[in-house]
Amino acid sequence: MRPINAKIIQIIEETPSIRTFRFDTSLNDAQPGQFVMVWLRGVDEVPMGCSFKNGITVQKVGDATSRLFELKEGDSVGLRGPFGKGFTLPAKDENILIIAGGVGVAPLGPLADSAASVGAKVTTILGARTASELVFEQRFSEAGDIHLTTDDGSAGTCGFVTTVLADMDVSAYDRICVCGPEIMMFNVLKMLQKKGAHDRAEFSLHRYFKCAIGVCGACCMDHEGLRVCKDGPVLNGSLLLDSEFGNYKRSSSSQRVKV
Amino acid sequence: MVKITGIEFRNPTILASGIMGTTGASLVRMANSGAGAVVTKSIGPEPKTGHPNPSMVKLDCGFLNAMGLPNPSYADFDNEIKIAKEGADVPVIASIFGGNAEEFVRVAEGLTEAKPDAFELNVSCPHAEGYGATIGTDSCMVEAITAAVCDAVDAPVWVKLTPNVTDIRSIGKAAENGGADAVVAINTLRGMAIDINSGYPILGNRFGGLSGPAVRPVAIKCVYDLYETLEIPVIGVGGVSSWEDAVEMIMAGASAVQIGSAVHEGIEVFGNIATGIEQFLQDNGYAGVEDITGLAHEVI
Ligand SMILES: Cc1cc2nc3c(=O)[nH]c(=O)nc-3n(C[C@H](O)[C@H](O)[C@H](O)COP(=O)(O)OP(=O)(O)OC[C@H]3O[C@@H](n4cnc5c(N)ncnc54)[C@H](O)[C@@H]3O)c2cc1C
Ligand code: FES
Numbered sequence: 012m013r014p015i016n017a018k019i020i021q022i023i024e025e026t027p028s029i030r031t032f033r034f035d036t037s038l039n040d041a042q043p044g045q046f047v048m049v050w051l052r053g054v055d056e057v058p059m060g061c062s063f064k065n066g067i068t069v070q071k072v073g074d075a076t077s078r079l080f081e082l083k084e085g086d087s088v089g090l091r092g093p094f095g096k097g098f099t100l101p102a103k104d105e106n107i108l109i110i111a112g113g114v115g116v117a118p119l120g121p122l123a124d125s126a127a128s129v130g131a132k133v134t135t136i137l138g139a140r141t142a143s144e145l146v147f148e149q150r151f152s153e154a155g156d157i158h159l160t161t162d163d164g165s166a167g168t169c170g171f172v173t174t175v176l177a178d179m180d181v182s183a184y185d186r187i188c189v190c191g192p193e194i195m196m197f198n199v200l201k202m203l204q205k206k207g208a209h210d211r212a213e214f215s216l217h218r219y220f221k222c223a224i225g226v227c228g229a230c231c232m233d234h235e236g237l238r239v240c241k242d243g244p245v246l247n248g249s250l251l252l253d254s255e256f257g258n259y260k261r262s263s264s265s266q267r268v269k270v
Numbered sequence: 271m272v273k274i275t276g277i278e279f280r281n282p283t284i285l286a287s288g289i290m291g292t293t294g295a296s297l298v299r300m301a302n303s304g305a306g307a308v309v310t311k312s313i314g315p316e317p318k319t320g321h322p323n324p325s326m327v328k329l330d331c332g333f334l335n336a337m338g339l340p341n342p343s344y345a346d347f348d349n350e351i352k353i354a355k356e357g358a359d360v361p362v363i364a365s366i367f368g369g370n371a372e373e374f375v376r377v378a379e380g381l382t383e384a385k386p387d388a389f390e391l392n393v394s395c396p397h398a399e400g401y402g403a404t405i406g407t408d409s410c411m412v413e414a415i416t417a418a419v420c421d422a423v424d425a426p427v428w429v430k431l432t433p434n435v436t437d438i439r440s441i442g443k444a445a446e447n448g449g450a451d452a453v454v455a456i457n458t459l460r461g462m463a464i465d466i467n468s469g470y471p472i473l474g475n476r477f478g479g480l481s482g483p484a485v486r487p488v489a490i491k492c493v494y495d496l497y498e499t500l501e502i503p504v505i506g507v508g509g510v511s512s513w514e515d516a517v518e519m520i521m522a523g524a525s526a527v528q529i530g531s532a533v534h535e536g537i538e539v540f541g542n543i544a545t546g547i548e549q550f551l552q553d554n555g556y557a558g559v560e561d562i563t564g565l566a567h568e569v570i
Contacts, residue, residue, distance in 0.1 A: 012328060013472065016465075016467035052468050052470040053470060055322045056322075056323035091324075220323075223323075227335075231296040233295045236293065263320065264320070265311070265341060267342075
């Protein structure tokens with residue numbers, strides 16, 4: 012598909028470095044965990060999880076995201092998508108644990124909404140460095156129970172999402188859905204493996220995307236050659252155990268770099 | 271079984287360069303999905319990040335791409351070829367590029383230890399400044415580069431041609447004169463798409479190369495012409511997405527076909543096409559692919 016023209020109708024400052032952009036166009040068939048390619052014309056096109064049917068939630072990190080942060084309501088970007096495979100859709104009476112770190116909340120917000128709307132029970136562990144960087148606290152609270160963690164103890168438990176997870180009985184959960192920095196996700200995977208629950212866990216991954224439609228191979232992970240853009244970005248924990256996950260990834264020139 | 275340039279292939283479908291060929295593991299996955307051979311991403315002398323995105327868009331009629339030859343350089347890639355060779359039970363062909371004969375030779379020699387089954391020289395990428403088609407349209411350079419690589423390596427050398435020339439036969443002839451063991455035709459056709467909401471060209475590089483169904487008739491004609499002109503085998507590539515397309519390409523003169531963009535519809539495409547070709551040969555009483563290679567030339 013060619014990029015569709017999406018006009019920004021609302022910008023929400025979630026934290027000092029994270030903003031939500033809502034568009035006049037909705038991707039109505041977007042499933043929780045799917046992503047869009049966001050084209051900042053003349054700069055770059057980058058993947059972003061759909062945090063709403065008509066919105067993305069973005070951390071400013073480099074060229075494209077800085078350009079996006081310069082845009083105002085009324086400006087437009089190009090959107091292609093939704094692409095990739097999202098989270099398993101929750102069903103009524105299922106018990107879902109959501110683990111979100113930092114801007115990893117983006118694909119998990121719609122999952123929480125969808126779980127709550129079908130009558131699944133949702134528990135969220137929401138982590139950030141500090142209280143002012145917690146995103147979607149209210150959204151996750153409205154979907155179910157919430158545990159906050161901050162590295163500096165300014166809100167909730169002092170520590171990491173794994174600090175809370177360590178004391179949890181995860182056998183009660185039908186699925187555990189995770190997104191955040193890779194090291195955080197890797198620590199969650201290792202902990203869930205010890206608890207024997209890694210095959211009920213789904214992780215939303217990040218690799219460098221070029222084509223974003225499963226053709227070029229830029230986003231492939233070792234050792235199975237899984238394409239994060241097409242076979243993922245959401246992958247089951249059992250697929251990640253003996254992979255490069257948590258260890259290395261490939262740069263824009265496909266060189267291996269440490270995570 | 272097909273034999274081309276001394277290499278045996280379990281079937282005539284080959285993964286095209288630039289598709290799922292960035293890592294050893296993905297090459298193995300493509301082999302496991304049924305490809306008769308796999309060609310790596312084009313590898314050059316230095317690491318390259320490629321063009322900014324968008325680098326590939328699907329249009330109504332095909333795919334437009336301008337990746338910009340992103341690659342980790344031969345120094346980093348020999349390990350991926352080793353992984354592919356260990357894990358895949360099919361031939362692994364190293365696609366290489368450079369700005370001149372000396373660079374091509376440096377890359378080929380740098381990858382020799384990993385023992386690729388053949389080299390494919392990319393003298394045809396339509397959108398990388400100073401590389402690819404800028405040399406692939408110059409028959410003297412094509413001949414010199416082919417000769418230099420053939421001199422430097424023992425493995426068979428295939429040369430991938432650009433259709434963005436007045437007469438592809440003269441470039442094919444240059445490759446043959448340089449000592450190429452086969453030619454591969456065609457690389458993508460120069461193309462462009464513009465976003466009418468803003469006037470911006472969609473690709474980060476502004477223009478790129480077209481592949482997919484739209485280019486198949488162009489590829490068929492190029493393969494047809496090359497088959498007529500050259501002694502060496504022609505490997506057909508361009509818009510093949512079904513066994514019928516593959517058979518058409520073979521009848522035009524291809525000894526095997528490469529498949530690229532069609533991977534978008536599913537990686538099972540290789541197995542499906544190979545089975546379809548096999549069935550077609552059986553149903554029509556042909557002993558093998560050789561029986562129909564260039565058939566279109568004989569019926570005239
Ligand atoms: C499936 C997926 C979903 C994502 N969802 C979100 C989200 O919801 N919110 C959010 O803030 N971020 C998300 N990201 C990360 C986001 O894509 C990067 O932050 C963004 O690409 C940075 O671009 P930049 O030009 O600002 O930074 P740059 O200066 O270009 O690079 C900074 C870092 O961003 C990453 N990056 C740059 N280009 C790409 C690319 N083409 N593909 C993948 N990563 C790239 C690289 O890790 C790079 O090191 C997601 C990534 C993926 C793969
Ligand atoms: S980015 Fe091209 S296959 Fe995933």
